Amino acid sequence: xxxxxxxxxxxxCNPAKLADAKALVEAWKEKGFDKEKVDVVIAPTxxxxxxxxxxxxxxxxxxxxxxxxxxxxxxxxxxxTAAHLQDMEVGYTLIGHSERRSKxxxxxxxxxxxxxxxxxxxxxxxxxxxxxPEQTVIFCIGELLEERESGKTxxxxxxxxxxxxxxxxxxxxxxxxxxxxxxxxxxxxxxxDQAEETQAAIRAYLPLxxxxxxxxxxAWYGGxxxxxxxxxxxxxxxxxxxxxxxTAKSRKPGDGRTD
Numbered sequence: 001x002x003x004x005x006x007x008x009x010x011x012x013c014n015p016a017k018l019a020d021a022k023a024l025v026e027a028w029k030e031k032g033f034d035k036e037k038v039d040v041v042i043a044p045t046x047x048x049x050x051x052x053x054x055x056x057x058x059x060x061x062x063x064x065x066x067x068x069x070x071x072x073x074x075x076x077x078x079x080x081t082a083a084h085l086q087d088m089e090v091g092y093t094l095i096g097h098s099e100r101r102s103k104x105x106x107x108x109x110x111x112x113x114x115x116x117x118x119x120x121x122x123x124x125x126x127x128x129x130x131x132x133p134e135q136t137v138i139f140c141i142g143e144l145l146e147e148r149e150s151g152k153t154x155x156x157x158x159x160x161x162x163x164x165x166x167x168x169x170x171x172x173x174x175x176x177x178x179x180x181x182x183x184x185x186x187x188x189x190x191x192x193d194q195a196e197e198t199q200a201a202i203r204a205y206l207p208l209x210x211x212x213x214x215x216x217x218x219a220w221y222g223g224x225x226x227x228x229x230x231x232x233x234x235x236x237x238x239x240x241x242x243x244x245x246x247t248a249k250s251r252k253p254g255d256g257r258t259d
Contacts, residue, residue: 003218003240006039006175008064008138010094010245013045021048025055035060038241041092041138046080049090064092064138067100070113082114082121082135091133093118096140096160098181108163115139115174116167138175138220138243139164141202145182153180154201161205168207171217176202177243183223184245192232195221199238 015021021044033040043064044052053063069079085093095118096111115137122135143156157178168174178199183189190198199219206217221233222243233239 004039005037005234006041006218006220006241008041008043008092008177008220008241008243010043010066010097010243011045011048012066012099012245018048018051021045021052022055025052025059028059033060043092043094050088053088053090062092063090064094065090066094066097068093068095068114068118070110070117072117082117085118086121086133086135089133092136092138094138094140094177098140098142098179098184102181108160111139111160112163112167115164119167119169119173122170122173134173136173136175138177140177140179140222140243142179142181142184142223148180148182153198157198157202158205161202165207171206174217175220175240176206176217177220177222178202179222179243181223187224189224189226189229190221192229192236195233196236196238199236203238 011021015024040061041064042052042056042061043066046066049063049065056063065080065085068085069076069081071079071081073081073083082093085091095114096106100106118135118137139161141157141160143153147153147156161176178195180190180198199221203217203219218240219238220241220243221239222245225233225242225244230242233242
């Protein structure tokens with residue numbers, strides 16, 4: 001089954017000023033990509049998202065929230081829901097990023113609830129309000145260095161995936177982002193063969209993995225991706241694109257480095 005490549009940029013808690021975010025979008029106007037061949041998704045900060053959404057969409061890119069609540073509407077200060085994202089026509093959200101897991105205590109159970117809410121919102125958009133975008137989850141998984149060194153990569157990935165599998169009703173609305181935690185922002189990167197082996201194991205574990213050439217869910221690789229190593233990584237049959245997120249400190253103006 002042919003899967004359209006997809007590339008995502010996670011801005012994390014950057015840049016410092018709205019003017020910088022707007023300048024970055026403005027600089028991209030000089031670049032171009034074939035929208036028929038690849039999807040591009042950008043995840044700004046929550047405060048910047050509304051300001052850069054329209055110009056990014058004008059460039060053919062989609063915007064993505066970096067997080068979403070596991071709750072419905074109500075007394076949940078500081079949270080927003082999948083329904084809010086639908087209403088704002090934000091069709092993508094990250095869930096389960098390693099920084100959310102490690103720094104904010106997000107559990108497998110938390111991610112499962114979030115996926116469930118997004119799936120419900122996406123299905124509702126299809127059935128009730130066709131003008132709204134489907135709610136696609138970019139679900140992040142990956143192992144720590146000590147887990148890889150002890151041979152637990154597949155065990156960790158399967159545990160994180162197992163939490164959401166019962167919640168997924170439509171795999172077209174899921175992108176699996178495999179990011180080995182030891183490679184995020186470190187300059188270390190899994191070899192293309194290591195990444196492909198892990199991605200193949202991930203796809204085989206999914207309910208659709210044993211049928212139709214790996215099923216419909218697209219799978220990303222993330223972790224110190226560069227313009228150089230991505231050329232070989234993208235040739236691997238189970239790697240459908242990349243999630244990249246250079247930090248302000250790690251990236252110099254004009255270079256192509258991504259973490």
